[in-house]
Amino acid sequence: MSFTMRHRYRAYPTPGQQDALARTFGCVRVVFNDAIAARKNAHARGEAFISASALQSQVVAQAKRTPQRQWLTQVSSTPLEQAVRDADRAYRNFFDSLTGKRKGAKMGLPRFRSRHDTRQAANFTRSARFKVRTTTHGVGHVYLPKVGWVRFALSRDLPSDPSSVTVIREADGHYYVSFVVQRDVEPQAPTHPGRGAGIDVGLSGFAAITYTDGTRETIENPRHLRTRQRRLARAQRALARKQRGSANRAKARTRVAVEHRKVKDARQDFHHQLSARLIRENQTVAVEKLNVVGLARAGAKNAQGRGLRRSVHDAGWAAFLTHLAAKGTEHQRTITTINPAYTSQTCAVCGVLDGPKPLHVRAWQCTGCGQHLDRDYNAAVNVMVAAGLAETLNARGGDVRRRLAAATPAETGTHRHDQTLAA
Numbered sequence: 444m445s446f447t448m449r450h451r452y453r454a455y456p457t458p459g460q461q462d463a464l465a466r467t468f469g470c471v472r473v474v475f476n477d478a479i480a481a482r483k484n485a486h487a488r489g490e491a492f493i494s495a496s497a498l499q500s501q502v503v504a505q506a507k508r509t510p511q512r513q514w515l516t517q518v519s520s521t522p523l524e525q526a527v528r529d530a531d532r533a534y535r536n537f538f539d540s541l542t543g544k545r546k547g548a549k550m551g552l553p554r555f556r557s558r559h560d561t562r563q564a565a566n567f568t569r570s571a572r573f574k575v576r577t578t579t580h581g582v583g584h585v586y587l588p589k590v591g592w593v594r595f596a597l598s599r600d601l602p603s604d605p606s607s608v609t610v611i612r613e614a615d616g617h618y619y620v621s622f623v624v625q626r627d628v629e630p631q632a633p634t635h636p637g638r639g640a641g642i643d644v645g646l647s648g649f650a651a652i653t654y655t656d657g658t659r660e661t662i663e664n665p666r667h668l669r670t671r672q673r674r675l676a677r678a679q680r681a682l683a684r685k686q687r688g689s690a691n692r693a694k695a696r697t698r699v700a701v702e703h704r705k706v707k708d709a710r711q712d713f714h715h716q717l718s719a720r721l722i723r724e725n726q727t728v729a730v731e732k733l734n735v736v737g738l739a740r741a742g743a744k745n746a747q748g749r750g751l752r753r754s755v756h757d758a759g760w761a762a763f764l765t766h767l768a769a770k771g772t773e774h775q776r777t778i779t780t781i782n783p784a785y786t787s788q789t790c791a792v793c794g795v796l797d798g799p800k801p802l803h804v805r806a807w808q809c810t811g812c813g814q815h816l817d818r819d820y821n822a823a824v825n826v827m828v829a830a831g832l833a834e835t836l837n838a839r840g841g842d843v844r845r846r847l848a849a850a851t852p853a854e855t856g857t858h859r860h861d862q863t864l865a866a
Contacts, residue, residue: 468563478530521571561614614700641827651819729830731783791824
């Protein structure tokens with residue numbers, strides 16, 4: 444059994460290759476916009492919907508023969524054809540969203556790409572006949588037609604021959620190559636065989652985790668954006684003072700992008716390490732199915748609301764759950780998602796629904812059984828119960844739920860705090 448994944452590496456094109464890639468990025472943008480414009484014009488004239496094959500012939504093959512688009516011949520045709528497919532897929536996503544075939548938030552009509560977009564990308568598939576060669580000292584090269592051999596840092600080996608490669612230029616000026624590869628499933632026994640975990644994510648602590656063996660832990664919230672917020676604000680103020688269109692403004696914009704990249708990299712590294720540890724140690728992981736966009740929009744308004752929404756996005760719950768699901772598939776673990784409704788309001792001991800509570804209430808006393816409960820640990824136990832892990836808890840003897848959900852003021856609150864509560 445195998446699955447598809449991406450391997451991304453930092454690339455180091457030469458100045459000449461950067462010019463060639465800039466031409467490719469520009470041509471890809473123009474072809475994408477031409478495809479969008481062709482369908483918009485056809486709709487305005489009342490004509491039939493242009494098929495993907497006809498669209499590709501019109502905005503790529505035929506356009507190259509015209510004086511206005513003759514310069515499209517200077518770059519490889521593969522990323523241009525892929526740009527038309529991207530435009531067609533954007534329309535398909537829009538129509539599927541209208542009909543309900545596509546779940547999630549509603550998709551809007553495809554929009555034109557701007558030459559001022561700070562992130563640029565071009566996709567080369569197998570038809571481009573790109574080549575990859577690697578060395579034993581951490582250096583790789585990928586051959587791209589009409590660009591040449593582009594050097595990249597081989598931080599990890601490619602598990603198989605890639606089916607496509609995407610060249611990306613980020614806002615901070617760094618280049619990357621992203622390969623689509625097939626990787627075999629590598630099942631490994633967990634370090635705690637048969638153990639399950641229930642996770643309740645939050646803001647005061649990134650996650651409260653309870654385990655079926657009677658232990659629990661709190662993961663502190665690193666708050667990566669808040670840590671670098673002063674540096675980022677200083678860079679943004681410097682950018683605001685620069686004259687539009689000047690070289691100094693371009694340099695200041697890059698410095699802002701660098702600060703954002705450092706925040707993103709630190710957050711991503713944290714998510715990868717935590718999700719890898721949870722998958723490595725447990726057989727089953729139960730998490731809440733969160734609507735992060737809705738959570739970020741809800742709540743208080745004005746300055747307090749802005750701070751709350753910023754904290755929600757800074758935590759990056761959706762990215763963490765995505766990494767957890769991907770690693771669970773890779774190592775054949777069971778990932779269970781449950782409805783998060785009332786997990787923080789229901790007593791995990793007796794099941795009484797005690798009603799909503801403000802976010803500043805971190806511990807509460809159940810009106811049914813009188814148990815003093817920790818808000819986050821109680822929710823994590825309810826997540827395990829909803830995922831069907833309650834029988835494993837009960838089989839250990841004694842009221843394990845009571846001890847897992849109980850509020851313990853003496854907890855240290857370290858980055859990783861394990862507390863054995865089983866009898």
